[in-house]
Amino acid sequence: MVAKYDLSDDSVVVIIGTGAGGGTLANELAQKGIKVVSLEAGGRYLPQDFINDEWESFGQLAWLDKRTTSGDWRVARDFSGLPAWIVKAVGGTTTHWAGASLRFQEHEWKTLTHYGRVDGANLLDWPIDAAEMEPWYALAETKMGVTRTGGRPGLPGNSNFLVLEKGAKSLGYQDVHTGNMAINSIEYDGRMSCQQTGFCFQGCKWGAKWSTAYTEIPLGEETGFLEVRERSHVARIEHDAQGKVTAVVYFDADGQEQRQAARIVAVAGNSIESPRLLLNSASSMFPDGLANSSGQVGRNYMRHVTGSVYGVFDKPVRMWRGTTMAGIVRDEARHDPARGFVGGFELETLSLGLPFMAAFLNPGAWGREFTSALDNYENMAGMWIVGEDMPQETNRITVNSDDVDQFGLPTPNVNFDDHPNDVAMRNYAYAKGAEIYRAVGATQAYPTPPYPSTHNLGTNRMSENPRDGVVNRWGQTHDIPNLFVSDGSQFTTGAAENPTLTIVALAIRQADHIAREMAAGTI
Amino acid sequence: MTTSNHRGLTRRELLSRSLVAGGSFLVGSSWITSGSAAWAVEVTALKPETMATLVQMARDIYPHDRLRDEFYVVAVKGHDTAEQAPMVEEGIAALDGAARGKGHSGYLGVGWEADRVEILRAMEESAFFQTIRAGLVTGLYNQKEVWPLFGYEGESYSQGGYINRGFNDINWL
Numbered sequence: 001m002v003a004k005y006d007l008s009d010d011s012v013v014v015i016i017g018t019g020a021g022g023g024t025l026a027n028e029l030a031q032k033g034i035k036v037v038s039l040e041a042g043g044r045y046l047p048q049d050f051i052n053d054e055w056e057s058f059g060q061l062a063w064l065d066k067r068t069t070s071g072d073w074r075v076a077r078d079f080s081g082l083p084a085w086i087v088k089a090v091g092g093t094t095t096h097w098a099g100a101s102l103r104f105q106e107h108e109w110k111t112l113t114h115y116g117r118v119d120g121a122n123l124l125d126w127p128i129d130a131a132e133m134e135p136w137y138a139l140a141e142t143k144m145g146v147t148r149t150g151g152r153p154g155l156p157g158n159s160n161f162l163v164l165e166k167g168a169k170s171l172g173y174q175d176v177h178t179g180n181m182a183i184n185s186i187e188y189d190g191r192m193s194c195q196q197t198g199f200c201f202q203g204c205k206w207g208a209k210w211s212t213a214y215t216e217i218p219l220g221e222e223t224g225f226l227e228v229r230e231r232s233h234v235a236r237i238e239h240d241a242q243g244k245v246t247a248v249v250y251f252d253a254d255g256q257e258q259r260q261a262a263r264i265v266a267v268a269g270n271s272i273e274s275p276r277l278l279l280n281s282a283s284s285m286f287p288d289g290l291a292n293s294s295g296q297v298g299r300n301y302m303r304h305v306t307g308s309v310y311g312v313f314d315k316p317v318r319m320w321r322g323t324t325m326a327g328i329v330r331d332e333a334r335h336d337p338a339r340g341f342v343g344g345f346e347l348e349t350l351s352l353g354l355p356f357m358a359a360f361l362n363p364g365a366w367g368r369e370f371t372s373a374l375d376n377y378e379n380m381a382g383m384w385i386v387g388e389d390m391p392q393e394t395n396r397i398t399v400n401s402d403d404v405d406q407f408g409l410p411t412p413n414v415n416f417d418d419h420p421n422d423v424a425m426r427n428y429a430y431a432k433g434a435e436i437y438r439a440v441g442a443t444q445a446y447p448t449p450p451y452p453s454t455h456n457l458g459t460n461r462m463s464e465n466p467r468d469g470v471v472n473r474w475g476q477t478h479d480i481p482n483l484f485v486s487d488g489s490q491f492t493t494g495a496a497e498n499p500t501l502t503i504v505a506l507a508i509r510q511a512d513h514i515a516r517e518m519a520a521g522t523i
Numbered sequence: 524m525t526t527s528n529h530r531g532l533t534r535r536e537l538l539s540r541s542l543v544a545g546g547s548f549l550v551g552s553s554w555i556t557s558g559s560a561a562w563a564v565e566v567t568a569l570k571p572e573t574m575a576t577l578v579q580m581a582r583d584i585y586p587h588d589r590l591r592d593e594f595y596v597v598a599v600k601g602h603d604t605a606e607q608a609p610m611v612e613e614g615i616a617a618l619d620g621a622a623r624g625k626g627h628s629g630y631l632g633v634g635w636e637a638d639r640v641e642i643l644r645a646m647e648e649s650a651f652f653q654t655i656r657a658g659l660v661t662g663l664y665n666q667k668e669v670w671p672l673f674g675y676e677g678e679s680y681s682q683g684g685y686i687n688r689g690f691n692d693i694n695w696l
């Protein structure tokens with residue numbers, strides 16, 4: 001029985017967003033018998049609805065509301081209205097994601113301690129550590145069916161992986177395998193195993209890849225405690241004279257303004273929308289936005305040091321066949337400043353279809369140099385760089401006071417400049433990627449610039465001291481005890497690993513905390 | 524020629540209706556054919572010569588020698604509208620002007636690709652060039668009909684994925 005709550009019911013927990021963070025939190029709370037209303041801006045699409053065509057799928061799922069960009073990153077030039085490639089749908093970006101699910105390395109929880117001060121970077125230790133997170137990671141891995149954990153077998157490697165593996169091993173890399181993937185290598189949790197169709201980025205039509213859209217959300221709904229209101233776009237969060245949040249105002253599917261009362265509000269709209277919402281909720285009591293006494297809301301925006309390397313060979317690879325990201329080289333993920341930068345990076349297999357390759361290989365480029373690369377599309381192998389980028393206070397989400405979206409809400413601007421450490425890491429990684437492919441006979445290697453951000457992190461950072469960040473060790477805002485942040489915007493620093501496993505682990509842990517505090521009557 | 528309105532057609536319909544393959548071509552005031560008569564397309568808002576130059580420009584921007592002109596025609600046909608015609612006519616006139624400034628009869632009269640590219644490079648910051656180039660990224664590469672020419676196979680779900688169809692069949696490593 002799917003729950004249905006009254007707008008005036010002020011005993012519910014309202015969660016904004018149903019992606020990795022919000023979708024997980026909703027189910028975890030519902031499993032504990034806590035009443036939850038999930039408000040999701042997007043519509044509901046299930047595996048049968050996904051479209052295995054890059055642009056059509058993009059049109060179906062991508063978040064395309066107006067955004068602006070600034071800063072020296074190339075995305076601001078090539079895709080000025082599209083800083084991020086993320087999703088507006090039930091399930092959020094877990095519909096699009098590739099499934100790579102890695103734990104942080106121990107030192108990455110404490111980067112200020114391990115890296116020391118880095119000029120221009122706002123490094124800070126997380127208030128939690130690897131030992132504390134260990135059991136939550138294990139729960140997240142079980143929930144998501146992560147391969148090569150909990151006795152689950154790895155995925156078989158596709159041709160794109162076999163090229164990466166051979167190249168990497170011939171350079172002496174050792175930690176090379178088909179990844180820790182939230183993609184079923186065997187039937188698991190009532191979902192079938194990967195059929196190697198490719199198109200992991202467009203939604204898995206077999207349901208082999210974990211997505212909150214068809215795991216957490218329906219499981220939560222089955223409990224009778226979770227009501228999901230789709231096509232409900234939250235405009236602002238309201239509070240009372242004591243400074244506690246009391247309600248959430250949103251536009252429903254018909255564009256009508258509604259107000260849902262709440263005992264607790266959890267924000268999980270991904271790292272651009274979450275700070276935007278807090279900023280757009282400014283009031284006379286909180287003139288700089290909710291939970292912003294530190295001034296850190298929207299700051300320290302991180303997107304990982306990314307980039308791709310495509311190698312061209314004299315014979316076919318057909319990299320698009322099979323699981324998109326089931327292949328990894330982990331040897332460079334360590335912290336080793338001798339390489340000329342702090343932090344590390346992972347190399348993971350990646351492929352784009354021809355339409356996206358044309359758009360993203362070298363945006364804006366034209367002429368024979370560009371087309372000769374595409375002419376060799378069938379003979380290409382591809383890898384993605386994902387490394388730790390430096391949090392910087394000036395890399396931030398702000399709201400444009402003179403520009404509004406379809407609901408009349410101020411639009412977000414994303415300002416980003418690469419830190420010199422980011423540039424050094426990317427260049428080093430490009431060179432290593434090219435070496436890997438050359439070791440197996442590549443005749444060309446293309447250092448491809450970062451795409452619009454798929455990993456968006458850090459804009460409501462977690463801190464021990466309320467002066468340094470927005471939320472505490474539980475994702476609870478320092479300023480407002482019944483306001484939580486439950487997505488990747490909590491990240492204090494980004495680590496080298498793809499973020500979603502950590503987002504999910506934090507959400508499971510947060511649900512435990514919220515249930516405990518509710519029972520104790522403290523919130 | 525009648526002024527049939529081709530707006531609102533899908534790309535596939537456009538391809539089948541506006542192209543006359545294999546040399547059987549009509550030439551009227553609004554029809555344009557290639558020199559080799561391999562294709563012909565009806566233009567509705569643009570001058571036929573403008574369309575011919577635009578197709579060459581498209582090929583010079585994204586030259587793929589294995590792609591026949593038809594694909595470029597389809598890729599730029601969206602600019603053949605009353606709304607866009609003034610911008611395109613003006614842009615192509617500038618292109619021809621630049622070619623004449625270098626002693627050619629017009630852009631189509633420039634024999635070597637490298638010389639045409641030099642002319643394009645000089646105007647690549649213009650709104651006209653950027654509109655045409657950006658339109659080609661999807662107009663050309665998102666035509667399902669061109670995918671096989673690059674080896675790209677598109678969706679595989681309808682065939683059960685590649686699990687039994689060569690996801691790891693690389694044999695030269």
Ligand SMILES: Cc1cc2nc3c(=O)[nH]c(=O)nc-3n(C[C@H](O)[C@H](O)[C@H](O)COP(=O)(O)OP(=O)(O)OC[C@H]3O[C@@H](n4cnc5c(N)ncnc54)[C@H](O)[C@@H]3O)c2cc1C
Pocket residue numbers: 016017018019020021022039040041042085086087088089090091092093094096097098099100101201232233234235268269270271273274277325453454455456486487488489498499500501503
């Ligand atoms: C192509 C691609 C591949 C990726 N691959 C990987 C990978 O392999 N491994 C990995 O770890 N990560 C990967 N990611 C990143 C991963 O998807 C994200 O890190 C993760 O989904 C973020 O979770 P989230 O909860 O912060 O936000 P999301 O999952 O984006 O969810 C946010 C939700 O909030 C909704 N929302 C936002 N604002 C509002 C509002 N005002 N009102 C109502 N609803 C709102 C949105 O519609 C959305 O549904 C990938 C991402 C992309 C795009």
Ligand code: SF4
Pocket residue numbers: 183193194195196197198199200201203204205206207208209322323324684
């Ligand atoms: S390759 Fe596997 S995980 Fe990816 S979309 Fe296909 S079946 Fe799903």
